[in-house]
Structures are given as C-alpha cells and as structure tokens.
Amino acid sequence: MALLTTVTSSIPGLLTHLVRVEDWVTAASLADFLGVTPRSVRSYVAALNARIPDGVVVESGAQGYRAAAAARAALREGSVEPGSPRDRLHQLVRRLLESEQPLDVHNTADEIFVSSATIEGDLARVRGLLGGSGLTLERQGSQVWLQGTEMAQRRLFSRLVHDQADMESLDFPALMRVLGEGAVGAEAYGRFKNDLVEALGGLGYFVNEYAIADVLMHVAIAADRIARGRPLAMGSGHLRDDEVAVGEVLDELALRHFGIRFGGGDREFLTTVVLSRVAAPRLDSVRELARQRVPPVVEQAVLDACAAAAAEFLIDLSGDDFTWRLILHVQNLSERVVGAAWSRNPLTRTLKASYPMIFEVAVYIANTLQERLGIPLVDEEIAYIAIHVGARLERNRTDDAPPTATIVCPGYHDLDSLLRSSVDRSLGQAIQVVRVVTRADPDWAALDSDLILTTIAPPRHSDRIITIPLFLTDADVERVHAAAMRVRRSRRLARLRTELEKYFARRSFVRDLDAASGEEAIIRRLGALLVTEGVIDDSYVERSVERERMSSTAFTESLAVPHALSMTATRTAIAVGMSDRPIPWGENRVLVVVMVAFSDSDRAAFQTVFEQLVEVFSERDRVQRLVHKGTDLPAFLDELVAVIDG
Numbered sequence: 001m002a003l004l005t006t007v008t009s010s011i012p013g014l015l016t017h018l019v020r021v022e023d024w025v026t027a028a029s030l031a032d033f034l035g036v037t038p039r040s041v042r043s044y045v046a047a048l049n050a051r052i053p054d055g056v057v058v059e060s061g062a063q064g065y066r067a068a069a070a071a072r073a074a075l076r077e078g079s080v081e082p083g084s085p086r087d088r089l090h091q092l093v094r095r096l097l098e099s100e101q102p103l104d105v106h107n108t109a110d111e112i113f114v115s116s117a118t119i120e121g122d123l124a125r126v127r128g129l130l131g132g133s134g135l136t137l138e139r140q141g142s143q144v145w146l147q148g149t150e151m152a153q154r155r156l157f158s159r160l161v162h163d164q165a166d167m168e169s170l171d172f173p174a175l176m177r178v179l180g181e182g183a184v185g186a187e188a189y190g191r192f193k194n195d196l197v198e199a200l201g202g203l204g205y206f207v208n209e210y211a212i213a214d215v216l217m218h219v220a221i222a223a224d225r226i227a228r229g230r231p232l233a234m235g236s237g238h239l240r241d242d243e244v245a246v247g248e249v250l251d252e253l254a255l256r257h258f259g260i261r262f263g264g265g266d267r268e269f270l271t272t273v274v275l276s277r278v279a280a281p282r283l284d285s286v287r288e289l290a291r292q293r294v295p296p297v298v299e300q301a302v303l304d305a306c307a308a309a310a311a312e313f314l315i316d317l318s319g320d321d322f323t324w325r326l327i328l329h330v331q332n333l334s335e336r337v338v339g340a341a342w343s344r345n346p347l348t349r350t351l352k353a354s355y356p357m358i359f360e361v362a363v364y365i366a367n368t369l370q371e372r373l374g375i376p377l378v379d380e381e382i383a384y385i386a387i388h389v390g391a392r393l394e395r396n397r398t399d400d401a402p403p404t405a406t407i408v409c410p411g412y413h414d415l416d417s418l419l420r421s422s423v424d425r426s427l428g429q430a431i432q433v434v435r436v437v438t439r440a441d442p443d444w445a446a447l448d449s450d451l452i453l454t455t456i457a458p459p460r461h462s463d464r465i466i467t468i469p470l471f472l473t474d475a476d477v478e479r480v481h482a483a484a485m486r487v488r489r490s491r492r493l494a495r496l497r498t499e500l501e502k503y504f505a506r507r508s509f510v511r512d513l514d515a516a517s518g519e520e521a522i523i524r525r526l527g528a529l530l531v532t533e534g535v536i537d538d539s540y541v542e543r544s545v546e547r548e549r550m551s552s553t554a555f556t557e558s559l560a561v562p563h564a565l566s567m568t569a570t571r572t573a574i575a576v577g578m579s580d581r582p583i584p585w586g587e588n589r590v591l592v593v594v595m596v597a598f599s600d601s602d603r604a605a606f607q608t609v610f611e612q613l614v615e616v617f618s619e620r621d622r623v624q625r626l627v628h629k630g631t632d633l634p635a636f637l638d639e640l641v642a643v644i645d646g
Contacts, residue, residue: 014044015057019071024063040115041065088112090160092122093129097153098228102143129159150225150232151269157221189216192257196274199249203242205279211345212278215270219250222266223258232265239268240292246279247271276332280325294331298373302327305368309361312567315393322392329388334375345380347387352379355390356555356614362386363551364565370550379551403450403487405431410456411438415470423453426477430484450487453480492615501637503602505533508575509633513593515581520545522583523562526575526595535573536597540564544595552586559617560585560593561610569597576636578627591627592617616643 018025027038045065049056057071091112095103105123109116123144127137134152138145146153193216197207225231239247247267254260262270303323310317317323352359362385366377407423409416416438423433434449444452444459452458452465466483468476508529513522527541543564547553554560560583575595582589594613617623622643630636 014041015048015067015071018058018065018067022067024061024066026064030065043110088114088118089122089125089129092119093126093156093160096126096137096144096146097157099145102140102145105142105144129156133159150230153230154218154221154225154232158217161217161221188257189220192216192219192253195253195256196249199253200246200274200279203245203249203279205281208278208280215273215278218270218273219254222262222270223254223260226260226262226266227258231263232269234264239271243268243271243275246274250274272335276335281328294327298331298334299327301369301372302330304372305365308368309364309389312364312565313357313361315361317389317392319392322388326385326388329384330369330373330375333377333381333384334373345383348380348383351383351386351390353556353614353618355386355611356561357611358390358393359383359386359555360610361389363547365389367547367550367565377550382551402430402432403484404434405451405453406435406437406447406449407433408437408439408442408447408452408454408456409470410440419455419470419472422472423480426472427480427484430481451480451483489615492611501641503572503574504633504637505530505535505573505575506633508533508573509636510575510577511631513577513579513583515579515583519548519560519562519583519585522577522593523548523595526562526577526593529575530569530573530595530597533573535571536569540568540597552588554585554588554590555614556590556618557588558591558620558623559614560588560590561596561613562593563596563598567598567600567602569599572598572602576633578630578636580627591623616640 014030017030027041030041031038045058045060048058056068059066059068092108095108105119106116109119123137130137130146133148133156135146135148135156138147146156193212196215197209197212200207222232247262247270250270251262251267254262306317306323306326309315359382362382365385366382369375370377405423407416407420409419416436420433420436423431431451435447437447440456450464452462453468454465455468455470457467458465463486464483466480468480508526510526510529513525517525523544524541527536527538527544530536531538531541543566544562547565548562552560553562574597577593577595579591582591583593585593596610617626626636626639626643629639
C-alpha cells in the first residue's frame with residue numbers, strides 16, 4: 001500500500017492536515033490552507049484514493065472531506081509528506097527535458113495538481129535555472145518547450161542533481177529523484193563504480209574518490225538518456241591511446257551493468273569526464289602525459305602562479321611531483337570549464353575552515369590563473385588546488401615539530417629499552433623522545449622537555465607529566481596523543497597571543513557593525529580606519545573587495561578575515577569589527593570581522609596569525625564570549641588572551 005509516487009509527492013500536506021484535524025473540513029477551507037483552488041483539492045483527493053486498492057484514505061461528504069480509517073496507516077507506510085516547491089520545480093524541468101512535444105501549461109497544472117498560476121511562477125524559476133546551460137525556454141501561447149542541444153540538456157540534469165544534493169557530496173537518492181521513475185537502480189551504479197575503480201587501477205591510474213560521484217552522475221544521465229533514445233551526437237573520433245582504453249572500459253561496464261552501449265559521442269564525452277576528474281596518472285608517467293596534453297601557455301601560467309605564490313607567502317612550492325600534477329590538474333580544469341562542468345568537492349568547507357592558510361595560497365594561485373588563462377574558478381575548484389598545495393607543504397613541514405618527551409623508567413634488566421621501543425613504535429610521529437632517565441629519584445625540575453612519560457608516580461601533578469605502565473595499551477597511547485595535541489595547540493596559541501598584541505591597531509576597533517550593510521560596505525569601513533592610520537591606501541581596500549568577490553573569507557561560522565591578496569601595507573595592522581547580530585557573509589553568518597593588512601617585511605607572520613586567529617574563532621561559545629565582553633579594544637584583547645589561555 002505504498003503511496004510514495006511522483007504524483008503524491010506533489011500533494012502538499014493534505015492528508016497530514018486531515019489526520020491532525022480529525023473532523024470534516026470544507027473544500028474551501030482546505031483550499032485556503034493549501035493555497036490552491038477547490039478544484040485542485042478535489043484532484044488531490046482523487047489522486048490519493050486512487051493509490052489505495054479497494055479503499056480510500058480521504059472520505060467525501062456534504063460537509064467536505066475527512067481522513068478515513070486507513071489514513072494513518074497510509075501515512076506510516078508511504079510517508080505522504082508535502083513536496084517542496086523545489087520538488088515541483090524539478091518535476092516540471094524533468095517533464096520539459098523528457099517530452100518530445102511542447103508542454104501545455106494548463107494540462108501540466110492539472111496533471112501535477114496545482115493551479116496554472118503556480119505553473120507560470122514555476123516557469124519563471126525555470127528560466128533562472130537555465131543561466132549558463134545553453135538552453136532557452138521557448139513559448140507559443142500555452143505551449144512551452146526547451147530549446148538547446150542534448151549536451152545542454154544533460155548539463156541541466158547535472159545542475160538538478162547538485163541542487164537536490166543540497167550542496168553536499170552527491171548521493172544516489174538525489175540522482176534517482178532527478179532521473180525519475182524507470183531509472184537504473186543505485187545498486188547497479190555501486191557495482192559499476194567498483195569495477196571502474198579496479199579497471200582504472202589496472203590501466204595505471206590513481207582514482208580520486210572525492211570526485212567519482214560526479215563521474216557516476218554523468219554516467220547515470222548518459223545511460224538514462226540513451227535508454228530514452230537520446231544519445232549524444234558522434235564525437236570527433238580523434239582519441240589518444242589512453243582515451244581509447246578508458247572508453248573501452250566504460251562501454252564494457254555499461255553493457256555489463258546497464259545493458260546499454262555507449263555510442264561514439266557518449267563514449268568520448270564520458271572518457272573526458274573520467275580523465276579530467278578522477279583518473280590521475282602515476283608519478284612515473286605524469287610528466288610525459290602533461291607534455292602531451294598541456295599547451296605551453298597553461299604550463300607556463302601554472303609555473304608563474306606557483307612562483308608568485310611562493311614568493312608572496314615565503315613557502316616552497318617546487319618539486320616535479322607537485323608541479324606536474326598541478327599542471328595536469330589545471331589542464332583538466334580548463335577542459336571542464338569549456339563544458340561549464342565544475343567538479344564537486346566535498347572537502348571544500350573542511351579545507352577552508354581547518355586550513356585557511358593553505359586555502360589562501362590556493363586562492364592566490366587561482367587568481368593568477370584566472371588572470372592569465374581566463375578561467376573563472378569557484379570555491380570547489382580552488383579547494384582541489386588547495387589539496388595539491390597542502391600535500392606539497394606537508395612534505396616540507398619542519399616548523400611544527402612534534403613535542404619533545406622524556407621517558408622516566410627506573411632501570412631493571414632492559415625494561416627501559418623495551419619501553420622506549422614501544423613508545424617509538426606507537427607514538428613516533430606524535431612525539432620526539434629526547435631522553436630516557438633510568439633513576440628512581442630523577443631531578444624532576446631539570447626535565448625540561450614538553451612532556452614527561454613516567455612509570456613511577458611524580459611528586460606533583462602536572463599536565464605535561466603522563467603516568468604510563470611498562471607495557472602500553474591503546475588507551476595509554478591515546479592519552480599521550482591527547483597530551484601531544486595539547487602541547488601543539490598551546491604553542492600555536494602562544495604565538496597568536498604575541499602576534500595579535502603586536503599588530504592590533506588601537507584606533508581600528510568597531511563595536512557596532514551594521515549587520516545589514518553588506519560585506520563590501522563593512523570592508524570599506526574597516527579599511528578606512530587602516531587608511532586613516534596610514535597603514536594602507538585606498539587601492540588596498542579595493543583589492544580586498546575584489547578578493548572577497550572571488551572567494552568568501554568567512555573561514556568559520558563566526559569569523560570573516562577580509563584582506564587583499566598582495567601584502568603591500570606600510571606596516572602590519574589589524575582592524576576589528578563586531579556585531580551583536582549575525583552578518584550575512586558568503587554562506588555563513590559571522591559576528592566578528594577582522595581585516596588584516598600585512599607589510600612585505602612581516603609576511604612571514606601571515607601564516608601564524610591567519611591560521612591561529614581562525615582556530616580561536618572556530619568555537620561559537622568563544623565568539624559569543626568575546627562579542628559580549630569585548631566592549632572596547634583593551635577589553636577585547638584581555639578577553640582574547642583569556643580565551644587563548646583557556
């Protein structure tokens with residue numbers, strides 16, 4: 001007795017309302033409640049009852065309508081809940097994409113149980129969805145249809161899937177909702193994915209699991225359209241050997257799992273999707289492949305962008321592995337841009353919030369590439385560049401050495417050596433053992449390492465002293481790991497305290513930011529304070545606005561850090577603005593805005609301040625405390641130090 005269908009999902013809460021009222025309700029009252037006409041109410045009731053074999057869920061009478069005895073059970077089994085306006089919009093778009101003939105506005109309204117006026121409103125929203133897709137909505141009288149190529153129609157399908165997934169990683173339920181009834185089930189795509197990953201590995205590729213959902217989406221759309229007799233037109237036919245091999249894999253897997261064959265156009269398109277999004281060549285072939293595929297202008301643009309970023313942020317971005325993988329990635333990116341097919345990155349928010357400095361370097365590189373190659377870059381594509389940058393910096397990381405540790409283990413046979421070996425094996429990357437003390441009465445005051453791991457009771461309690469047994473358990477290892485993380489965090493926060501007190505501009509503190517004024521107005525207000533201080537000029541403010549337009553600087557849910565990409569201030573200074581009301585900033589709503597201006601001589605401090613500032617403001621209760629107690633700059637700094645100290 002399942003009621004969940006495309007039709008009933010468009011019936012907004014009628015049955016739920018009747019069950020709640022538990023009495024007769026007139027057609028006029030229901031029409032007012034639902035925002036439809038009495039005629040639509042009658043259609044809703046008929047549609048609901050038609051779904052119940054030999055029964056009804058809504059009774060009709062002279063007094064109107066009421067829930068029948070079977071209504072509650074039907075709700076439990078079929079979850080007949082209101083469909084959202086977005087669901088109805090997507091249903092309308094699917095009809096337009098799948099119909100061989102123009103749709104009649106009035107007939108469509110009757111079929112999905114809404115008024116013609118509602119359909120007219122939805123058609124206006126459809127036009128908004130079409131921007132950049134290559135499709136237009138044409139109309140003659142009450143007849144409407146989409147005009148554009150098959151590729152453009154598929155681009156719109158992919159846009160619907162991303163919209164259904166609510167900006168998170170793509171999922172099969174969202175895909176199935178967009179493709180509608182008759183689509184191949186999610187199980188088949190799961191098996192297709194597993195076989196594809198295995199086959200690509202056999203061809204010598206690494207597979208980007210973060211982006212493979214995008215590939216499966218395009219495969220699913222292609223399979224569905226081919227099944228409906230709508231393949232892509234023949235491709236160019238000019239494929240490299242590596243492209244031919246991947247195309248053959250895709251065709252064989254489609255036949256095995258979906259019972260279809262990809263034609264030349266679909267095979268060529270999907271091969272490009274695979275090679276530009278998820279199939280990365282192994283190290284020994286990266287350079288050769290890049291030389292074959294990448295135009296000199298792209299190669300040089302990437303080299304120049306990395307050199308400029310390295311000089312600006314005082315970091316090392318050299319190395320063939322990093323350079324050639326990034327060059328190949330940018331070429332793949334440029335190919336995706338041609339098809340207006342951005343790649344979804346589920347790590348975008350995490351990268352932005354947890355590694356703001358790395359993301360900032362990626363923004364700098366992306367800005368240079370945009371200027372040189374004309375490639376507009378969204379946050380999700382910038383995040384992939386950030387992954388490359390982060391991997392390179394992680395290999396070079398020396399400034400964040402692990403905490404030092406002293407082991408105290410009184411001598412007995414070789415137990416101290418066994419314990420040292422156990423610590424090295426279990427905690428070798430988390431701590432650095434600098435000394436082993438085998439005395440039963442060590443000079444505790446002389447043990448100046450970050451941590452002390454002791455098998456005997458210390459004379460006094462200390463956060464840096466951890467008592468451990470001779471033979472480590474998993475719980476002991478976790479306790480030491482936690483202590484090491486506390487040391488690292490304490491180091492970082494100590495650096496932040498020093499830097500912040502040094503750089504805050506005394507007369508650049510605003511307690512009453514206007515939450516409704518908008519991002520650019522706030523940037524200009526804080527920037528004007530720094531201009532008055534003689535720290536920056538007006539051009540720096542404008543470059544900060546431009547930087548904000550490229551990618552939001554709201555690195556946490558509470559904090560925005562606007563700044564220019566170039567560090568050209570006469571001296572380093574920070575302006576602070578706060579608001580009691582949340583300020584819309586990108587996708588977040590912040591309470592604190594910190595505008596930073598760094599001079600060329602202080603750019604090495606950028607990473608310390610930037611990353612640690614974001615960390616302090618990553619917890620909302622801290623932010624509320626700062627906003628509440630930071631009535632002026634001295635009070636704000638006092639509270640900030642208190643927060644840092646814990």
